[in-house]
Amino acid sequence: MRRRPALLAGTLLGAVLLGGCLEEGNSTDVRIIETTPDTTPLPATPTGSGSDSPSPSATASTSTAPARAPRLLETVATGLEVPWGLDFLPDGDAVVTERDSGRVLLLRGEQHRVVVAGTVEERVAQGEAGLLGVAVSPDFEDDRMLYLYVSTAEDNRVVRARLRGMRLGETEPVLTGIPNGFIHDGGRLLFGPDGHLYVSTGDAGEPSRAPDPDSLGGKILRITTDGEPAPGNPRPESPVFSSGHRNVQGLAFVGDRLWASEFGDSTADELNRIDGGEDHGWPAVEGVGEQDAYVDPQVTWPTGEASPSGLALAGGHLWLGALQGERLWRVEVDDQGRRAGEATAYLVGEHGRLRTVAEAPDGSLWVTTSNRDGRGSPGAEDDKILRIRP
Template identity: 80%
Template sequence: MNRRLVAVLTGCALSVPLLSGCLEEGNTTDVRMIETTPSGTPLPTTPTPSPDPTGSSPSPQAPTSDPRLLDTVATGLEVPWGLDFMPDGDAVVTERDSGRVLLLRGEEHRVVEAGTVDEAAPEGEAGLLGVAVSPDFEEDRLLYLYVSTAEDNRVVRARLRGTRLGETEPVLTGIPNGFIHDGGRLEFGPDGFLYVSTGDAGEPSRAPDPDSLGGKILRITAGGDPAPGNPEPDSPVFSSGHRNVQGLAFVADRLWASEFGSDEADELNLVEGGEDHGWPEVEGTGGTEQGYTDPQLTWETGEASPSGLAFAAGHLWLAALQGERLWRVEVDRDGATASEPTAYFVGEHGRMRTVAEAPDGSLWVTTSNRDGRGSPDADDDRILRIRP
């Protein structure tokens, strides 16, 4: 595999990577060189399934083999957290601790620093977190970012002019922030509205509180107003009772969310408007008799600590931090039921943070070994390209 060293644009002289062997939680480092690999490897085609004799048509995307690593897109990143793709296929990546917004351009994934979000205040699990490309990006050139500031967590947006990030504009402010449980995932739904995952920021009482934006999934317009059709017309809250949601994905028009448990169970939830998912009264299953919505799947916390979530090739894919693996989850044809989780790459790449489907159908998965809780090697953090 041919590799190149690509300089990140910093406006000053280049410096070599400064890699820390063991980081305190919340520390930052200074990396100015990123190694990238051309994708080069075409995505293997999947044979068309044979017709079902019962008359029902199987999904043409259903994989016929286990996922496998194709190549490494980039190395030397500082806790890559958010990942999304622009209409031309270029990727946008956010780094939690540095506050940088990076563009990975072209087939060779040339790395360009678009800018730094100066209001980001990294501490513990807080910093520059999720990113979502506007569904109207070709017209408005807007990127939406979830940022931990010194005062709050907030959603901001900025226009990408060429390869440079413009000034940020607040979209939604006042989300509770803390050293832990900051949520941070952004996802535009098929309805055109922006879904925002938040955490309880270390205070569980926020999760069921209708007056707090903590411990919720929010649903807002592109301008930050409560979306039409929300459970409460004047509130951005879509669902409540969440401890710390860091993964959002749609299967058709159904919303799925991955959620960190405390001591007993991590969760995969099917989310509908107005539901209370039980935290802090219930962790895992057992809440239905009390009027709460149970998760469809749970894991022991050592097997998951789930962050990113994506739907690709007919399955949900969940990236696990403490579990150091990628979970593949079966979903039924209408996306309403999840079952049969299978783990891949267990312990091979360390902590896995974010997973996203690329335009070519591959999965891009970020590692999070430099987040203060992993054991980074000289190449961390990385973006892996996987055939689902």
């Protein structure tokens, strides 16, 4: 995998050590920042750019357009240990997973008070593996379930656990047998508008897994909440939804169309529109191949400008966090999710490696840094969660 030192994030004022954590006492060094939040109204429900004419497979622009630039509203939390997964409960509280520690955190209320809900003990953290994605059940108010993607000693797997008050219950396997390794573990979870769970996996360092229909590696999977292949999958007996992926790190829906961000190898990182049953080319093709057997990406980047990880829709645009590229990419997309257009970079080098991007209930973006992941240069306050107006 590609490596380069990240820039130190800027110094932030007013850090206060947080107490009151569950199960792990006050041992956590997670802090919150006392700020005066920006009260400028946020965008209404995303409506899309309205354009249906952008050309697919476009190479991203590297310019940083000043118009309508996103604004940093506040730093939600600091002192985190490689925050990886991020989702929101129906009441607006956030759920955050830490890759290496295995902790599941709750960020509560307007002050984002951090509480350790529990630790996923079966996780084995090595390289890119550990406790990765999290998705809140679409029926959370009834079942109180959190779905987690975790690397164990045997495999990568999807598990679920019930949140009882502010405490995480025992984990229960949902889908096991996903290949794992030191690199390319995938790990993103997202419930779709159809109520099914979409799971991104990586090839775990063996590219031949990606096109293999019998392997769960190098795929996007689509399963029910009980881990069964979702109705309507390309092969009814299989959880595989799409194949030919190297390492998918971000998932987002535009309308009812799924989009995914993916690490390239040495030539091109990718943003793909995902339709069931398609092969996206890895390892035969990286980036645009123009071969009938494979689906080309909608947008590509030189590998030094991206390593795209988290992906979210907000304000009518797709937003990608870039690790090696140390920037936040905004991508034009039509409101039906058919085509992507121009990509514009923001926050270049300002906060180091950016991993997860999620839209909060108020329409803001929450963006996590990943400067403590072994490939960055962490500052005293890393890792952080930033709240940004898109």
